[in-house]
Amino acid sequence: MSEHIVSVRVYITIFLVLLVGTALTVLAAFIDFPWRLNTIVALTIAVVKATFVVLYFMHVRYSSRLVWVIVASALFWMGILFALTFSDYLTRDWISTQTG
Numbered sequence: 001m002s003e004h005i006v007s008v009r010v011y012i013t014i015f016l017v018l019l020v021g022t023a024l025t026v027l028a029a030f031i032d033f034p035w036r037l038n039t040i041v042a043l044t045i046a047v048v049k050a051t052f053v054v055l056y057f058m059h060v061r062y063s064s065r066l067v068w069v070i071v072a073s074a075l076f077w078m079g080i081l082f083a084l085t086f087s088d089y090l091t092r093d094w095i096s097t098q099t100g
Contacts, residue, residue: 004062
């Protein structure tokens with residue numbers, strides 16, 4: 001099985017994208033967005049940076065379809081866990097006001 005050779009230019013480009021993402025994260029930390037947008041902005045930047053890391057540094061971009069299925073199923077499972085965690089978190093206030 002032959003491996004895909006990634007050029008140094010691609011790695012440098014991704015490195016610069018990650019540096020810009022880090023700078024945006026630091027900049028967003030000093031800005032007070034309305035409502036709860038601070039968390040949304042920070043998580044969006046983190047997801048974009050994590051996507052670049054997974055695609056290029058973990059070589060998923062050039063992998064077989066089986067690896068893509070495994071990554072997609074892991075993301076789906078993580079979504080289920082987040083949904084269960086958030087549903088528990090959102091219902092805690094409702095439970096405490098009913099018993100108190």
